[in-house]
Amino acid sequence: xxxxxxxxxxxxxxxxxxxxxxxxxxxxxxxxxxxxxxxxxxxxxxxxxxxxxxxxxxxxxxxxxxxxxxxxxxxxxxxxxxxxxxxxxxxxxxxxxxxxxxxxxxxxxxxxxxxxxxxxxxxxxxxxxxxxxxxxxxxxxxxxxxxxxxxxxxxxxxxxxxxxxxxxxxxxxxxxxxxxxxxxxxxxxxxxxxxxxxxxxxxxxxxxxxxxxxxxxxxxxxxxxxxxxxxxxxxxxxxxxxxxxxxxxxxxxxxxxxxxxxxxxxxxxxxxxxxxxxxxxxxxxxxxxxxxxxxxxxxxxxxxxxxxxxxxxxxxxxxxxxxxxxxxxxxxxxxxxxxxxxxxxxxxxxxxxxxxxxxxxxxxxxxxxxxxxxxxxxxxxxxxxxxxxxxxxxxxxxxxxxxxxxxxxxxxxxxxxxxxxxxxxxxxxxxxxxxxxxxxxxxxxxxxxxxxxxxxxxxxxxxxxxxxxxxxxxxxxxxxxxxxxxxxxxxxxxxxxxxxxxxxxxxxxxxxxxxxxxxxxx
Numbered sequence: 270x271x272x273x274x275x276x277x278x279x280x281x282x283x284x285x286x287x288x289x290x291x292x293x294x295x296x297x298x299x300x301x302x303x304x305x306x307x308x309x310x311x312x313x314x315x316x317x318x319x320x321x322x323x324x325x326x327x328x329x330x331x332x333x334x335x336x337x338x339x340x341x342x343x344x345x346x347x348x349x350x351x352x353x354x355x356x357x358x359x360x361x362x363x364x365x366x367x368x369x370x371x372x373x374x375x376x377x378x379x380x381x382x383x384x385x386x387x388x389x390x391x392x393x394x395x396x397x398x399x400x401x402x403x404x405x406x407x408x409x410x411x412x413x414x415x416x417x418x419x420x421x422x423x424x425x426x427x428x429x430x431x432x433x434x435x436x437x438x439x440x441x442x443x444x445x446x447x448x449x450x451x452x453x454x455x456x457x458x459x460x461x462x463x464x465x466x467x468x469x470x471x472x473x474x475x476x477x478x479x480x481x482x483x484x485x486x487x488x489x490x491x492x493x494x495x496x497x498x499x500x501x502x503x504x505x506x507x508x509x510x511x512x513x514x515x516x517x518x519x520x521x522x523x524x525x526x527x528x529x530x531x532x533x534x535x536x537x538x539x540x541x542x543x544x545x546x547x548x549x550x551x552x553x554x555x556x557x558x559x560x561x562x563x564x565x566x567x568x569x570x571x572x573x574x575x576x577x578x579x580x581x582x583x584x585x586x587x588x589x590x591x592x593x594x595x596x597x598x599x600x601x602x603x604x605x606x607x608x609x610x611x612x613x614x615x616x617x618x619x620x621x622x623x624x625x626x627x628x629x630x631x632x633x634x635x636x637x638x639x640x641x642x643x644x645x646x647x648x649x650x651x652x653x654x655x656x657x658x659x660x661x662x663x664x665x666x667x668x669x670x671x672x673x674x675x676x677x678x679x680x681x682x683x684x685x686x687x688x689x690x691x692x693x694x695x696x697x698x699x700x701x702x703x704x705x706x707x708x709x710x711x712x713x714x715x716x717x718x719x720x721x722x723x724x725x726x727x728x729x730x731x732x733x734x735x736x737x738x739x740x741x742x743x744x745x746x747x748x749x750x751x752x753x754x755x756x757x758x759x760x761x762x763x764x765x766x767x768x769x770x771x772x773x774x775x776x777x778x779x780x781x782x783x784x785x786x787x788x789x790x791x
Contacts, residue, residue, distance in 0.1 A: 302772020302791025337445025545771025563718030
């Protein structure tokens, strides 16, 4: 497999959870779906926090979604209302939300515009890297101002800098509204011990640290999104046990020991032809090769587009897929998943696999390849592909923290790197900004150090307009410049699968797997 345990990235940083061995749910005899109000499920690793503003890893994000509602949600055909019933942008700096009038916190506190504003103010005031990431996804690089009118039921958000992607950003699980009881006790919030903190359908009612967590459906909750394809009843109890091994999960699912599990490997295929089992798929990570062009870094790719193109010609994306992802990944044509809104799908913009042509440029070149530790099969495939084309390859595989540091701030240490982009946000602009605009040292997120004025201009145009069609046109132009310059090479999109046994169902909305939409259907 590509990695020992699945990793969930936020932007270009991989947030790694510790895989903890635990007892699986279930017993000798599994109840039928028609006679139960409980779902027994699995997590790859234990949550690190129950504070949505600090969520990074997969388990944290899942728990944030279960317990904390957002203003907007993902629906079958795009964004739909969550806590908000109406939303509009008069400009790319001015937004207004009308809130539903029946939403409450778990302790009965009404969720008013003032409650939402206080939660957002708390998030914006945090300095933790995770919170800063959520703030930037939702409100951009500028300073947001929140104006609540409880009588009118509206919340106005004014940004100091144009940011056209607020609606998508504000739907992310890290923007879950924290109720006043949680804001009054941040330590208890992070530990999951403040019942009144929750604004969503479920509250944490039990946890065995590193082993399991249990969520209970609120009796008074009636703020479900208006999904059109979700049938069945939500479970009154969700039991999650920690199980990092896919084979064990598959065995338990087959025997009825659990009702659903998420897979990143070929264990999911065991159920493809099994009666009653259902599978939903969704993108998890987008793997890209990125070319260091930072001035003064000593990278062989600085100012040499032909050499960058030769590397792309030497690498077969399907071979990378087979080596790293059991062949289960999906074809990728741009900076992130082809399922993203505004993502290019033009294969003609990519370099064709042509090892012979690559050899003419790569012979005699030395390339420093940077990957994250435990990506051994993928590292071997990439290194051998380049060596077969005549290059000398020096592989460096530090731990995730050191990998991130080198990618962002130490360009003198690498020439070529594999980056794992979070493919679950649906926000294409986050991935575009990895390859143009200011670098991390300059306050941006450009990891390649490329100077791409045409692409930057198109990106800025997209961020400044409130017209969705104009946004897409400009984002597509920005992607085109990146691909034509060969600032990066799309490799493959890692696709995860959620499998449920007969009588249970999972749902994906516009590429996003939503754990609150798990249903008992039998």
